[in-house]
Amino acid sequence: YKVKRKIKWQYPFALGLLILSTLLYGIHYLIFRDSQNIFFYLLHNIAFIPIQAILVGLVLDKILEKKEKEKVMNKLSMIIGVFFSEVGIEFVKKVSEYDLSLAKYKDDFIIKENYTEKDLRVVKTCLLKYKGNLAMDGKSILCVGNALKNKRDFLIKLIENPVLLEHENFTELLMALFHLVEEMNYRSDLELLTQQDIEHLTNDIKRAYNIIINEWIEYLIYLKNNYPYLYVSAVTINPFLSGFTTAGNKRFM
Numbered sequence: 655y656k657v658k659r660k661i662k663w664q665y666p667f668a669l670g671l672l673i674l675s676t677l678l679y680g681i682h683y684l685i686f687r688d689s690q691n692i693f694f695y696l697l698h699n700i701a702f703i704p705i706q707a708i709l710v711g712l713v714l715d716k717i718l719e720k721k722e723k724e725k726v727m728n729k730l731s732m733i734i735g736v737f738f739s740e741v742g743i744e745f746v747k748k749v750s751e752y753d754l755s756l757a758k759y760k761d762d763f764i765i766k767e768n769y770t771e772k773d774l775r776v777v778k779t780c781l782l783k784y785k786g787n788l789a790m791d792g793k794s795i796l797c798v799g800n801a802l803k804n805k806r807d808f809l810i811k812l813i814e815n816p817v818l819l820e821h822e823n824f825t826e827l828l829m830a831l832f833h834l835v836e837e838m839n840y841r842s843d844l845e846l847l848t849q850q851d852i853e854h855l856t857n858d859i860k861r862a863y864n865i866i867i868n869e870w871i872e873y874l875i876y877l878k879n880n881y882p883y884l885y886v887s888a889v890t891i892n893p894f895l896s897g898f899t900t901a902g903n904k905r906f907m
Contacts, residue, residue: 729817731876734824735884738873740808741831742866744801746893749863752794755787756894763894767886771878778871786863790856796844798859806835827869830862 679692750756756763762780769777790798809832812818818825837858838844841851870893877885 726817726820728880730821730824731873731880733812733815733817734821734869734873734876737812737824737828738870738888741802741805742870743891743893745798745831746863746866746870748798748801749786749788749859750894752788752790753786753863754789755785759784763892765874765889765892767889769878769889771875774871774875774878778868778875781867781871784864784867786860786867788856788860788863790852790859792845792847792852795847795852795855795859799838799844802831802835802838806832806839809835823865824869827862827865830858830865834858834862 679696682692683689759781762777762784765774765777809828813825813828813832818828834855837855841847847855874885874888877888
């Protein structure tokens with residue numbers, strides 16, 4: 655078959671501008687008969703081209719890049735919000751009930767509505783090295799498994815989203831949760847786990863749990879700066895509060 659060669663609109667447009675410019679210079683010469691003046695301003699304009707290149711190529715490019723990055727980050731934050739609504743909050747609620755170290759960090763995990771971004775950054779710094787101490791058995795793993803039930807397809811869709819390439823930590827969290835779901839699905843009956851299975855799954859749960867802590871704080875910072883009303887809602891449903899209201903931690907409330 656015959657392939658028609660398509661000419662981009664930019665080429666005819668550029669050619670038209672060149673022809674127009676030549677005609678205008680010709681009209682200028684016919685009227686004023688001053689070629690020296692024409693070449694003077696022509697050279698003057700050519701000399702200004704590098705400066706225009708700097709303004710357009712660097713300054714404007716940086717502005718557009720910043721706008722594009724903000725747009726991507728907004729989309730990313732929306733995806734993270736959906737993740738916490740669908741999976742993250744319930745996962746943290748279930749796991750935090752078996753975190754023996756949580757009570758020691760109560761003041762850090764209980765976020766207040768009047769916190770500023772600076773306060774939240776301080777909290778994040780304090781929790782960067784936090785590692786949950788999970789005491790789990792077959793029953794508690796089954797409880798976590800029920801929270802992740804039927805979430806495999808949802809996690810796959812998130813992982814496939816190209817926007818997540820901008821956020822390595824969140825991608826790592828999704829991969830950790832996806833691995834956990836796969837491990838649980840591999841075991842047909844979570845009520846009949848061996849001690850080796852329990853230890854293996856506990857480590858997988860702990861890996862995802864430790865990552866999600868920092869992602870949650872970072873998500874709160876974004877909401878605080880961009881959607882204060884959603885920040886208030888997120889603080890109200892703080893998933894880590896579940897760990898303080900279990901029987902073993904009631905004395906801390």
